[in-house]
Amino acid sequence: MLKKTKIIILLVLLMLGGCEQPPPTDSGLPAKIYRHAMDGAPGSLDPAQATSLYAKFIVVNLYDTLYRYKYLARPYQVQPNLAVAMPEVSEDGLQLTIRIKRGVYFIDDPVFEGGIGREIKAKDFVYSIKRHFDPATRAQGAWLWQNRIEGLDLWKTEGSDYDKEVIGLRALDDYTVQITLSRPFPQFVHTLTQGYAAIVSREAVRKYGQMLSNHPVGSGPFRLVSRDSVRAVLAKNHGFRQEPFDLTDEGFDPAKHEKLGIQQLQGKSPPFIDQLEFEFITEDAARWNAFSAGELHFIKVPVSQFDNVLSQRSPLTLSPQYDGMYHFEASPEAGFIYTNFNMADPRIGYHPDQEQNHRNHALRCAMVKAFDWEKRNEIFFYDIGQVFPGIIPPSVPEYDADSDTSYVQRDLKGARELLLANGYDETTLPTLEYGFPNSVTERQIFEQFRNFMTDAGYPASKIRPLIFATYGDYQRAYSQGKVALINSSWTMDYPDVENNMQLYFGPNAAPGSNSASYNNPDYDRLYKTSAVLNESPRRTQIYREMNQLLMNDCVSITGISRTLLFLWDKETIMKPDRSFLGGYFMRFVDLVDSASSTAP
Amino acid sequence: MSVPYITSRLLYGIPLMLGVTFISFLLMVHFGPDKTYELIGKNPTEEQINEVRQSLGYDQPFLLRYGNYVKELLTLDLGLSDSSGEPVSSILIKTLPISLALVLPGFVLGNLLGMALGLLAAWYRGKWLDKLVMSASVVGMSVSFLVIIISLQILLCTPYGLNLFPVRGWQVHGLGSYFYYVTVPTLALVLVTLGYNTRFYRAIMADEIERDHIRTLRAYGAGPAELLFKHVLKNSLIPVLTRIMFSVPFVVVSGSLLLESYFGIPGIGLVTFNAITSGDQPILKAVVGLTGVLFVLALTINDMLYSVVDPRVSKS
Numbered sequence: 044m045l046k047k048t049k050i051i052i053l054l055v056l057l058m059l060g061g062c063e064q065p066p067p068t069d070s071g072l073p074a075k076i077y078r079h080a081m082d083g084a085p086g087s088l089d090p091a092q093a094t095s096l097y098a099k100f101i102v103v104n105l106y107d108t109l110y111r112y113k114y115l116a117r118p119y120q121v122q123p124n125l126a127v128a129m130p131e132v133s134e135d136g137l138q139l140t141i142r143i144k145r146g147v148y149f150i151d152d153p154v155f156e157g158g159i160g161r162e163i164k165a166k167d168f169v170y171s172i173k174r175h176f177d178p179a180t181r182a183q184g185a186w187l188w189q190n191r192i193e194g195l196d197l198w199k200t201e202g203s204d205y206d207k208e209v210i211g212l213r214a215l216d217d218y219t220v221q222i223t224l225s226r227p228f229p230q231f232v233h234t235l236t237q238g239y240a241a242i243v244s245r246e247a248v249r250k251y252g253q254m255l256s257n258h259p260v261g262s263g264p265f266r267l268v269s270r271d272s273v274r275a276v277l278a279k280n281h282g283f284r285q286e287p288f289d290l291t292d293e294g295f296d297p298a299k300h301e302k303l304g305i306q307q308l309q310g311k312s313p314p315f316i317d318q319l320e321f322e323f324i325t326e327d328a329a330r331w332n333a334f335s336a337g338e339l340h341f342i343k344v345p346v347s348q349f350d351n352v353l354s355q356r357s358p359l360t361l362s363p364q365y366d367g368m369y370h371f372e373a374s375p376e377a378g379f380i381y382t383n384f385n386m387a388d389p390r391i392g393y394h395p396d397q398e399q400n401h402r403n404h405a406l407r408c409a410m411v412k413a414f415d416w417e418k419r420n421e422i423f424f425y426d427i428g429q430v431f432p433g434i435i436p437p438s439v440p441e442y443d444a445d446s447d448t449s450y451v452q453r454d455l456k457g458a459r460e461l462l463l464a465n466g467y468d469e470t471t472l473p474t475l476e477y478g479f480p481n482s483v484t485e486r487q488i489f490e491q492f493r494n495f496m497t498d499a500g501y502p503a504s505k506i507r508p509l510i511f512a513t514y515g516d517y518q519r520a521y522s523q524g525k526v527a528l529i530n531s532s533w534t535m536d537y538p539d540v541e542n543n544m545q546l547y548f549g550p551n552a553a554p555g556s557n558s559a560s561y562n563n564p565d566y567d568r569l570y571k572t573s574a575v576l577n578e579s580p581r582r583t584q585i586y587r588e589m590n591q592l593l594m595n596d597c598v599s600i601t602g603i604s605r606t607l608l609f610l611w612d613k614e615t616i617m618k619p620d621r622s623f624l625g626g627y628f629m630r631f632v633d634l635v636d637s638a639s640s641t642a643p
Numbered sequence: 644m645s646v647p648y649i650t651s652r653l654l655y656g657i658p659l660m661l662g663v664t665f666i667s668f669l670l671m672v673h674f675g676p677d678k679t680y681e682l683i684g685k686n687p688t689e690e691q692i693n694e695v696r697q698s699l700g701y702d703q704p705f706l707l708r709y710g711n712y713v714k715e716l717l718t719l720d721l722g723l724s725d726s727s728g729e730p731v732s733s734i735l736i737k738t739l740p741i742s743l744a745l746v747l748p749g750f751v752l753g754n755l756l757g758m759a760l761g762l763l764a765a766w767y768r769g770k771w772l773d774k775l776v777m778s779a780s781v782v783g784m785s786v787s788f789l790v791i792i793i794s795l796q797i798l799l800c801t802p803y804g805l806n807l808f809p810v811r812g813w814q815v816h817g818l819g820s821y822f823y824y825v826t827v828p829t830l831a832l833v834l835v836t837l838g839y840n841t842r843f844y845r846a847i848m849a850d851e852i853e854r855d856h857i858r859t860l861r862a863y864g865a866g867p868a869e870l871l872f873k874h875v876l877k878n879s880l881i882p883v884l885t886r887i888m889f890s891v892p893f894v895v896v897s898g899s900l901l902l903e904s905y906f907g908i909p910g911i912g913l914v915t916f917n918a919i920t921s922g923d924q925p926i927l928k929a930v931v932g933l934t935g936v937l938f939v940l941a942l943t944i945n946d947m948l949y950s951v952v953d954p955r956v957s958k959s
Contacts, residue, residue, distance in 0.1 A: 084917065086681075086726040094684065178694045183684035185691070256728035270727075271737065271909035272917060273811075322811065322907060328793050329905040333810040336801040513920055515681035522680065536685075545686075555686040 074317040075634045077615065080330050080339045084272060084323035087256040090241035091174050091182035096534070099238040100626035101275055101321060106241030106261030109141060109168065109220075110232055112538075112624045114631050115305070116294025118440060119538040119623045121232050125163070125242065125262075129232070136227035136575070141220045143168065147284055152260045154246040160282065163242060163262055165214035170205065171242045172212060177203040181253075184239025187536075191231070193223040205245070227575040233537030236623070264314040264630040277319040285312040288631065303370060304616040308633060315616075315633035340615045340634075344608040349425045352608065356427055359608070369610040375429060375438045377622035378534035379543075381601030382492070383559035384410075385527050387552070390473040393562070405465040406472070407597035412458035413499035414492070414600045416451045422491060423484070427606040433590035434547070436604045439540045441583045450594045451602075458499040469502050476509040478526035480517045486510075488530065522554035529558050538623050539578070544570055544589055547598065561598045652946050656939030663935040664716070668709050668928070676922030677701070678725050699725065699924070716932045722925040726917070731929045734914060739895065741813060742910035745902060746894050748825060749832025754887060756833065757840025762871050764841065765848035776841060783838030792831050792905045799827050811907030828902045847882050851875045880952040888945040892937035896930060 085098035093102040103111070111124040123129060125147060130139040149160035172192075175182040176199040190196055193211025201207070211223035224231065234240060247260035259267050265277035288308045295305065308315065322338075324330040327345030334342040344352050354362045361371040384407050386392030391407060394400040416430040429437050432450035436442060462472070477492060479485040486508070493506045509526055511517035521529045535542045549567045551557040569589050576582040593599065609619050616633040682695050696702050700711075715721055721731035764776040798804040808827045815821045851857065852875055860870055876883075900912040911930070918926035 086921070087728050089728065092682075092728075178698070181682055181695060181698050183682065186684045186686040189686070253723050253728040254730070272913045273813075273903075273907040273909045324811070324907065326905055328789075329796070329811065329907070332793070332796045332801055333907070335803070336806065336810045338810055338812070513676040513681070513922055515678060515922060516676050518680040519677055551686050554689070554692060 075315070076318040076320060077316045077629075077632050077634060078320045078322060078339045078341075079629070080322050080324055080334060080342045082327075082330065082343060082345075083325060085275070088259055088267070088270070088275075089180075089253075089255045090171070090238055090243060091180050091184060092256070093238045093241075094183045096621070096625070097321075097323070100629075101277070102238040102241055102259075103263065103626040104265045104277060104319065104629050105259040105263045105267055106238075106243065107147065107163070107263055108237070108240050108242070109143065109235045111236050111627045114293040114624065114628060115296065115300055115618060120294065121236060122292070124236075126235075130222075136229070137224045139222045139224070139231065140215075141222070143218050143220065144284070145218055147262055148282055149244050149247075149260055149262050150266045150280055150282065152247065152258075154244065154250045154260060160260075160262075161244070163244075164217045165220045166217075167242050167244060168220050169209075169212050169214050170245050172240065173198065173203070173205060173209065174243070174248070175239065177205075179203070182239075184237065187234040187237065187239060191224055191226070191228050193225050229575070229577045230537060230539045230541055233539060237536065238626075265319055268318075273323055275321045275323075277321075279314050279317050283312075283314065287312050293631075300618060303618055304635075305618065305631075307616060308631065311633075313630040315631070319629055319632075334610070337612075341609065341611040341617075341619055343621065344610055346423075346425055349427075349608065352610070356425070359427065359606075365610070367613075369612055370615075372609045372619065373427070374607045374609060374621065375436075376534070376605040376607055377436075377438055377538065378532060379431075379434065379436050379602035379604045380532045381434070381530075381599045382414075383529040383531060383599045384597070385521070385524060385529060385559065386562065386598060387524050387560040388527050391475060391527050392560070402465045402467070404597060405461050406467060409458040409461040409467075409499060410496060410501075411450065411597050411600050412454040412461065413495050413501070415453040415495050416603060417453065418495070419488075419491065420603060423488060424603065424605055428603045429606065430603050432601075433594055434543045434599075434601055435540055435586060435590050436543075436602065438604060439538065439543075440578070441540045441586045443587055446587075453495075455499055462500060469500070469505075472501055472505055474505045474507060475527040476507050476525070477528040477530065478509040478511065478517055478521055479530055480511050480514045485530075492528075492530070521558050524553060524560070531558060535622070540586055541574060544573070544586060547589075547593055559598050561593070561596070563592060563596060566592050648950075649943065649947065652943040653939070656943065659939055659942075660935045661713075663938070664713065664932060665709065667931040667935075668712055669705075671924060671927055671931070672705060672708065675924070675927070676920070678922040678924065681921060682725070712928055712932075715928070721929040724918075724926050725923045726921055726926075731925050734926065735911065735929060735933070738909060738911040738914050741908060742899075742903070742912055743895060744815070744821070745813075745825060745828055745908055745910055746832065746899055749829040749836070749899075750890070750894050752829065753833045753836035753840055757837055758844045758876070758883070760837070760841040761844025761846075761848050762876065764845040765852050765875075766867060766871060768849050768852070773845075777845070780838035780841045783834060784842075785838075786835075788831070788835045788901055789905075791834050792901060795827050795831050795834075796905070799830075813906075813908045824906075824908075828899075828906050828908070831902065832899060843886065844879075844883070847879045848875055851879045854878075877952070881949060884945060884948050884952065888941045888948070889938075891941050892934055895937055896934045 081097050081100070083095065083097050085093070085095055085101055087093065088098060088101055088105065090102050090106055093099050107125040109124060109126040110121050112119045113122050121129070125143050127142040127144055130141045132139050143163065143165055147163045149155065149163060151158055151160045155161050172188065174180045175185040175188065176195055188195060192209070194209045195212055198207060198209045211225070213221045215221050241261065243255070244260055247258065248255055251258040257270065264280055264283045266280050268276040268278045270276070287310050290306060290309050300306070322333070324333065327347050330342060331345055331348050333339050352362055352365060354360045359373045361369070384391050391403055394403055420426050420428045420430055430451050431437055431442065432446060432448050477489055479489055489508050493503055496506055497503045509520070511520060520526050533543065533546060545551055546556050547559060547561040547566060548557060548570045549562040552560040552562065566589055569585050573582050573585040607621060611617065611619060614635045616635065617628060617631060620628050678699055679692060679695050679701065683691055700708060719732060723730055724734060760776050764773040767773045796810050800806065800808050800810040808823060813824050815824055857870060857874060860874060896911060896915070900916045902908065903910040903913040914926060915930050917923070918930070
């Protein structure tokens with residue numbers, strides 16, 4: 044009996060041995076550790092390769108960009124980050140001069156002389172952008188500046204020699220950058236808020252090369268401690284510049300933000316937490332269990348838990364059991380989901396024979412009419428997604444709430460009549476491939492799509508699934524025109540609907556982002572006209588015209604914006620964001636003192 | 644068991660390794676995911692697509708690529724991950740021990756308990772105890788691994804249950820923290836494998852119990868313990884060893900994807916799965932090579948152990 048007791052005590056002691064306290068901070072208080080759940084894992088953390096949402100989230104915490112979005116202001120507003128002020132723009136809109144802050148240093152790293160981080164200079168920004176045009180970098184952000192900065196594309200063609208100056212991208216002195224655009228690009232400043240535009244040091248790239256991903260040397264509010272397939276741990280960068288938090292500057296609105304406790308941050312210099320942990324949890328159940336067990340501070344609620352979490356959908360209301368425990372926010376997605384027709388495919392798109400071309404148009408429009416957005420929203424988006432006609436979603440100012448919504452209303456009778464009027468029946472309808480990457484949800488979405496079409500008289504056997512192992516394989520197939528019906532989603536890169544309009548610009552045809560390979564001279568002309576305009580009623584009018592052209596041509600079955608639900612515990616002071624601000628909000632996260640985390 | 648015997652077994656592994664790596668590489672290249680489109684930005688030109696293909700080595704002839712692969716394996720210079728940029732060898736060194744530490748307790752316990760229950764069921768063959776064990780095994784086999792994992796997490800790791808263990812994590816700094824993190828995954832693994840193990844061991848033990856020499860021993864009055872452990876178990880060791888040895892490469896390489904994924908454990912199973920889904924060929928090539936080496940080793944050790952447990956094997 045005594046022996047048994049000893050064993051039990053020993054086991055308990057062993058278990059307690061695993062319960063370690065977090066290291067105290069310099070002030071003697073326990074470290075503040077914030078744990079953030081992500082539903083996917085990042086690939087490379089090299090800013091030039093940080094293409095996924097997850098990678099961008101982390102990169103902007105490790106590195107600095109010249110600009111960022113205001114923490115709380117909505118609609119989103121750009122504000123200086125490493126830049127001293129907003130760019131000084133020449134009258135013709137082609138030349139931008141940007142001054143950067145003095146006394147900002149890279150973190151200490153052996154790549155620098157004596158291992159001490161050196162000051163960031165304008166040449167570092169120039170170098171960081173040039174990297175995107177160097178094939179050796181395998182960069183993914185060049186599309187932001189391609190054919191836009193004077194001389195940059197030529198610099199690449201001539202061999203990407205970093206010692207050669209690019210006429211449109213120059214460091215005038217240590218703290219001044221001058222950019223010359225080849226044509227006006229009002230969205231340019233938005234591109235400088237992207238993780239791609241983060242500033243890296245040439246020494247670090249030289250030393251670490253492709254391994255820069257695991258040796259980030261930046262000047263952001265955090266530095267990387269460790270990273271593996273399930274988590275990344277970042278620690279506070281104690282050398283981060285002292286910039287007191289200003290409620291007014293960040294767009295504080297007492298009505299919206301006071302309940303979150305954000306006013307407590309006034310005057311303090313971020314970052315407020317000692318350690319930032321990203322947990323990469325792809326499985327919904329595991330993510331929810333970990334959040335329920337208190338192992339995470341924040342979660343994007345999985346759709347499978349919506350019923351559990353919400354007591355009603357309109358207005359969205361948190362269940363009483365969670366109301367006292369968590370903060371809650373419903374956030375519309377900055378993007379949309381749609382199904383493109385491959386216009387380069389003569390079975391459904393453009394056809395040299397005018398009569399057949401007309402029939403193909405009728406077929407596409409019939410399919411648009413047969414599609415049931417209400418059902419799609421109900422089954423896959425818990426009926427809280429926002430359905431809208433075209434590609435201008437409700438989250439942008441150009442959205443027209445009074446527009447005709449018949450494009451997204453199901454009209455089965457109209458669909459059948461259109462098919463009949465154009466000589467389509469079970470024998471004459473073409474067999475079409477509907478592509479998707481392999482997953483249960485994608486398969487379900489396909490089955491629902493096929494079901495909608497069969498309701499209109501399309502034989503089920505004539506809409507065939509084309510399944511791919513990965514999204515990359517799927518993208519390759521539709522980029523090569525091998526998929527007739529392209530189900531896809533678009534996440535906006537910056538809060539300007541130009542980013543959506545370019546999706547159907549002719550020169551961007553596949554393999555570019557215009558996966559429909561839509562080619563309408565009127566649309567292209569309007570795009571070119573609008574592309575140089577700042578946000579204005581005229582530009583809005585043009586965008587709406589372009590939207591209408593797309594719908595008239597029945598290029599795409601579109602669209603819906605998902606609504607995301609966020610929960611975070613009441614001891615965490617923050618306003619989370621998953622769209623344009625993204626990972627930038629992490630520097631403003633704080634934990635009330637009693638919540639200073641205890642590691643398991 | 645002589646040195647020439649062992650050497651011959653190892654030499655026998657060389658063509659096996661070449662065959663395994665060649666076929667795997669062929670499948671990987673022709674049917675595996677293409678990483679190109681995951682590494683290009685938006686609005687790529689044909690030229691940019693070709694640049695990425697070149698940097699991935701996709702433009703090289705197949706045999707040259709295979710030759711480079713074999714060279715990488717021989718020199719243990721496995722390159723860098725296409726996804727994270729981390730050296731593949733460093734990824735393997737970090738993740739292999741974690742997967743082993745995660746799966747080993749469950750693997751050992753699952754087999755030991757399976758053997759014990761198999762022996763018991765075989766001894767009481769046809770009786771209610773046998774039926775009970777076999778029915779329970781079928782039930783165990785029928786329940787999904789996922790259901791077991793999620794149920795155990797809720798029961799043992801959340802406030803809805805006992806809340807004794809963590810849902811996720813692997814911050815192991817000592818024996819205490821090891822038990823803290825490994826207990827629930829081990830329980831899940833034992834529960835999911837026990838049914839299969841018990842039925843397998845029961846089948847071979849029941850077969851052995853029916854043999855003449857066992858009947859003779861019983862006639863001489865040998866007790867159950869002596870019969871089961873000294874004679875039945877010993878004479879069943881050949882299939883037992885085969886099963887265990889051939890499971891080892893899977894245990895080492897694949898770890899347990901579901902366990903690693905649901906419990907947030909950075910093992911090689913999850914890394915391999917991610918490499919498969921993202922087309923990270925440097926990692927896949929290394930894992931395939933490692934699996935081949937482990938199989939050859941398992942085969943060799945298995946042959947050596949055969950001759951230990953049954954000397955007739957080496958004589959033949």
